[in-house]
Amino acid sequence: MAKHKRQAPQPPLPPLGLKPLLALAIPSAVFTLLTNGFRIVDQYFIQDVSVEAQAAIGSSVFVVIFIYATFELLAAGAGPLIARATGAHDPIARRALLGEALFGALLLTMLLMVIGTLGAPLFTRALGLEGQAASESNRYLCTLFLTVLPLVLTPLIDQAFINMGSARPPLILHALSLSLNIILTPLLIHSAGLGIVGAALASNLARGISVGLGLLLLKRITGLTLKDLKPRGQLRRILRIGAPMALGTAFFAMVYWALLKTSVSPLGAHANAALGIGFSALEGCTWPLFHGLSLGAASLAGRYLGAQRPDLARQTFYMALPFATLLGLAASLTFFFAGEALTGLFTDDRAVHQAATEYAVILAASQLFLAWEALSTGILAGAGDTRTVFWYSTPFNLLRIPLAWLLAFPLGFGAPGIWWAINLTTYAKAICKGWAVWRGRWATIEP
Template identity: 30%
Template sequence: MLSLAVPALVVLAAEPLYLLVDTAVVGNLGTVPLGGLAVGGGLLAWAAALLNFLAYGTTARAARRAGAGDRDGAVAEGVQATWLALALGLGVLVLFQVLAGPLTRLLAGSPGAVAEAGEQWLRVASLGAPLLLVSLAGNGWMRGVQELRRPVRYVLAGSLLSLVLCPLLVHPAGLGLVGSAVANVLGQTLTAGLFVRALTREGVGWRPRPAALRIQLVIGRDLLLRAAVLQVSFLVAAGVAARAGTASLGAHQIALQLFFFLALVLDAYAIAAQTLVGHALGGGRPADARATASRVVLWGLGTGVLVGAALLASRDVMLPLFTDDPAVLQQAEIVWWFLALMQPLAGVVFALDGVLMGAGDVGYLRTVTIGSAVVGFLPLSLLAGPLGWGLAGIWTGLCLFIALRLVGVLVRVAGDRWLSAPATVGT
């Protein structure tokens, strides 16, 4: 478990860690650039999360093939996923180039300085969308064949490049917020290039196979719908925060980036579980799959408790790293408690998500996630504005969303149906 989870942790944490540094660098430019990063970055993150089935769906399919002894077939899944990533990435790029202005104004709540800053950032950063999706596909097939060390090198190389360039381009070079976007694109270029080189060296043919692409799209459908509802919920929450004022939006951006960072850190166990469960079921070993589920629950819960305690202990040290604006700090202190106390629940939820994805039980995950968002997250976020609950209302909704998902996945894994979910492989 740990031999898979630790490299996955490094890969998962690299990009959000860079985004945290990016938020801190831009935050020192002022409240408007920070709000612009929240708006533009939120839209790009929405697109990436919406299409993350390129990683998670590919991992499940490749792991089943690898578990059955078909490594070439597992790598071939990566080839088709890469073609799909390029096609979808170009679509995302065109969408943001055409609609960057309307989308940022919609998310910011009205035309103004924040919306303009967000549009400026998004037009440049979206150039890296195809590269970002290619990297997702690369991570997917490599996880499936239990090759997690090379992705660490690839992702760290790109993230370190961005990490070095971001403060230099934003401040000494005088590019301001645009410098953040340029650094992002350059880092993604390096990472995607390394993944493509690794795939080429496997010696598997590069010809696109329409039948395989259609199968990947069908299997990704449930993950796509799940991600769409989830991301709409986060966009609605950001829109409500924006309408509450620039300080609320800035505090929400800081806390949300930390939430995403910690979610991906905890997701390291999910990646390990997904790979191990896929291999076990592909090899006809359901008892091993259930044992993996039991272990990953304990790891997720224990890590969540430690992370929550660390957040509470370090609040006064961490918050000033992101901003020195008193109004933003005041709002951030409100959401910090929510962020910390949800971590033990989130640790179990994210880990069991990986178990069910590895089993191919994505239809159930879709239903649980959508139901939890519709019943918990969205209503409280929408009511937070008119009822004057502010960020406390939004983050109460997020906590309820996590709690409802926890109940759903625990009930499913306690039964047997997930062990006989349809195989996520095809010809």
């Protein structure tokens, strides 16, 4: 008689209530904040190198978001399926899905290493960077792509834990990763004299350690072995579910590339640096709060649907809505009243500080809508309705390109016009996604 490895006991279906939601949302928000903390750390320590290096870091973040879209093919595709397998108490299917997703991640890593290192100069030109800022960006991106494996695996490991109903392991792993990054970044940038290359090496080395520990923990929980890392016929399904989310993220990044090329970079390096500070440092602290709630709602919705309880999946949205509203209002007030003081922590340059402060004050007007949009995205993605997320995100993101240029130059608003273009399209996305969740079609689809 064949022996089978003992599987960890399956968690019961969580009862509807704020407590199970927050048990996922709070750790998810914290570890997302820790993830974005890498960008904050880079922005802080690179300021002593040069304004050009800071502009390169701030602009290159949109290349990182673009390649993150390829990670989402696997993470966003496997996540809802893992949640449904967990809700249906099927550990064998769950292990097979995870193993196949990890196999896909290894293939993706090899592809990105080649494309990224050869294409770094092309990415830099697409951002509109020139001179020393372009040179710094090339060095940063080449190093990042050569060591990209931890970046590829991180979101997949996060999604696996969250959709099994546990956000604590990613929280601990990201805390460890950021702690290592805080130590390594100044050492490699300044003490070792590596400059912007040191920032990239510090980020991926720190992530690599936490990823290794995460894989060991997943092995212990799911019984995952090296034999599971192979194609089993589910990779196509994973990619099909993940593709709309990945395309949405890719278009989001390309939109910001176009904004940089057509509207931000023509205003000067101070505008590039200001966007980097506002997007990475300020929204890098508030977006994780919204995204954490989104991840918690997605996990619950997916597991409720796997257990054939669409009524509980629907109620999850209405239960979380007041909490999303409070988070959005808190972020708006922080941006409006503390924006000048917060942006001053990341620059001593007067022009950069003024532009970054304008970003904070103007973006304060959209944080509530951004919180609502994030919650709606979580419910839709958790159900596997990723196509709806794509169609109610990408067209409005694309609209930012002509709208930002129109407001910045022909209408003469400059950088504030760009920030208002972001606001107006955020309002549209929040309204459309909220309507899609209220309509309820997502609760009846089979991903």
